[in-house]
Amino acid sequence: MAYSDKVLDHYNNPRNVGSLDKNADNVGTGMVGAPECGDVMKLQIQVDDTTGIISDAKFKTFGCGSAIASSSLATEWLKGKTVDEALQISNTEIVNELSLPPVKIHCSVLAEDAIKAAINDYRTKQTKRVPVAEAVA
């Protein structure tokens, strides 16, 4: 299969690889997928308490090149957005940006799910306001 230049670029130079402190109040972690399905994405956001803007985003992905590129791109797009804006990111935008073929659409869906899961985790923490170690869901 031929990969688009953008997928290759993200694969060769993945952006924002790493981990944030999953126990921090202002960090939301989303982990989606399953090893037996061939892809697992962990996506984390760090939200600025005063501005409500996502100040940092990190990812780690087990999966094919398109899955790696989708999550790498997602972290790029997340930074600088408010949480509400981030919720607007849809998988079709990822598909278009990376020119993903039909068989790879599920990679973009997974990235969207990871964003939503991370935001959900962040919001849950905000309402509870107690540090909980349940990032790995």
Next chain:
Amino acid sequence: MKTPIYLDNHATTQMDPRVLSAMLPYFTDIYGNAASRNHEFGWAAEQAVDKARKQIADLIGATPREIIFTSGATESNNLAIKGIAEMYAEKGNHIITEATEHKAVLDTCKKLEKLGFRITYLPVMADGLIDLEMLKEAFTDKTILVSIMYANNELGVIQPVKEIGAMCRERGVLFHTDGVQAVGKIPVNVNADNIDVMSITAHKLYGPKGVGALYVRRKGPRVQLTAQMDGGGHERGMRSGTLNVPGIVGLGEACAICHAEMAEESAKLRALRDRLRNKLEAELDEVFINGSMEHRLPHNLNMSFAYVEGESLLMGINDIAVSSGSACTSATLEPSYVLKALGVGDDIAHSSIRFGIGRFNTVEEIDYVADKLIDVVKKLRELSPLYEMVKEGIDLSKIEWAAH
């Protein structure tokens, strides 16, 4: 050293230049139809075909008249299984095969199932081999055929063919084996191995594509099969169609070279394979060999690099041609059914790479491949949330994943 490097010799092999040289005159100068009995053009073609028949027969311990030419192993497998099923339908309707066969065998059996035959698909053990006890129990008084491959195309594991053949012989059941990966690579002898019918193809043993053969035993027992194509009654009536003389010459020459050089070549390939394995195991943790190492083709290595997905691994080694059992590299998005049949988790199947080392590979190439793989696996593990979790001491099997 030139890139890309070809390490996918279970898929196909580069044609040996000696094979090409042998074939060339038969495209231009010696173009007769081997079935033309009344002139020199036909005689010359027939002579070339006869020589090839002998070269193939010599490699597998058969006699030339037991070799039927086909277009390749898919046709040979179809002809063997459907031809025997049709010929012996009155005797019984039960066929035994194995879960990790090539699709040319499995789908042929499925077709027969629709026509009323009963098929037993034997599972394999964790090492990829069938359990002879299970085979013994699978026989019924309706069993007419057992079809078990000699060596597996993904795992390279070698089945206990001789014992399977003996069990069939005892019961008066015919034994067909798909010999595609084994013939020319390891000693195969249809008499010592109790084989009645065997599929062969040229392009897996450094010959041309589009030509193959079916060994059909003539004595003890005499195997009959119903032709699957109607026509001029070539090949003792079993396979009609004008013979592909240049291809057949190529198959014969390829077999002769394999026969002459097998001992030396398999030792060389085994050394290269072990070198690759040792280097990878020395530098990487959490790598696993899929299938038996003891009963294995000398040129095969099938390894899983845990916590790294196969397709992303192939992307990182895009100047090296290998295959992966990962779902993402298949059209169906299903991981390899062969690896799944071993009972390894799907995650291990997704992380697998099949290396098929061949006649033209060098030590330099193997070292390059090993170094590059080590590099890419390390890089992808940096990216892998699973590897991170394992290093933190988390047991991945205890996590409730949201399967999708």
